[in-house]
Amino acid sequence: MEVTVNQETLEIQENCSIATLLDLLPHLPVKGIAVAINQQLITRSEWSGRKLVQGDKVMIIKATQGG
Template sequence: MEITVNHQNHQLKETCSVEQMLVILLSGDAKGIAVAINQTIITKSNWSNHLLKDGDQVMLIKATQGG
């Protein structure tokens, strides 16, 4: 299965949840991350339930401090 994350293609062996994808791609460090799939925000409470599909466009946004 192929998905696009922040404009880069990634191959996943099988269907997985947003939560599982974050563990694979970020080594489990998902603090301060917002996730949008196909331009729809996925709330953190739904990460374990939302299954990715082949061709999904994923945008990961990391909160930063500054001013």
């Protein structure tokens, strides 16, 4: 099935959770990120149980330091 991650289309397995998706993207740190699906923020505690569906738009946001 296809989902969009940060404006890039990816082909993933059915029943893929957010946690599994993040494992498939090794260049992303697990700490210091936030995940939204279809413009709804998903809490870290929901990542392993929240399954993605065809057409979901996933936004992964990395925290940055600044001042």
